[in-house]
Amino acid sequence: MRPYFAAVLGSAALTLGLLSSGAAHAQDATAGQAIFKAKCNFCHSLVPGQRGVGPSLLGVVGAKAGTTDANFHYSDALKNSGKTWNAATLDAYLTDPRGYIPGVKMTIKGLPEAADRANVVAFLGTLKK
Helix, strand or coil: CHHHHHHHHHHHHHHHHHHHHHHHHCCCHHHHHHHHHHHHCCCCCCCCCCCCCCCCCCCCCCCECCCCCCCCCCCHHHHCCCCECCHHHHHHHHHCHHHHCCCCCCCCCCCCCHHHHHHHHHHHHCCCC
């Protein structure tokens, strides 16, 4: 019985270790910057007033949805959503943009990995106007 109990405890400790290391990674702004460059930078800029298909995202964390880039033509759905961008709302939006706010123009289906979303949100949180 003791070897079995030790194996169960060892497995539990390994699982907890993996979970805690994943949680630390899930808020990695440096990793988020790399993900942003790979998946978001095609449409979004981090320079004020510079945009592509999407608006500049400089200063998006803490801003009311549809207001960060004064010269960008946001969808009425986004402007009227009543959302303020924080970790929770950005995570929900990046999970499924059109599902979270029906009628938005964002064409990507979202970022399926929770860690990727958390890292991108952490990175965006470092960017102030």
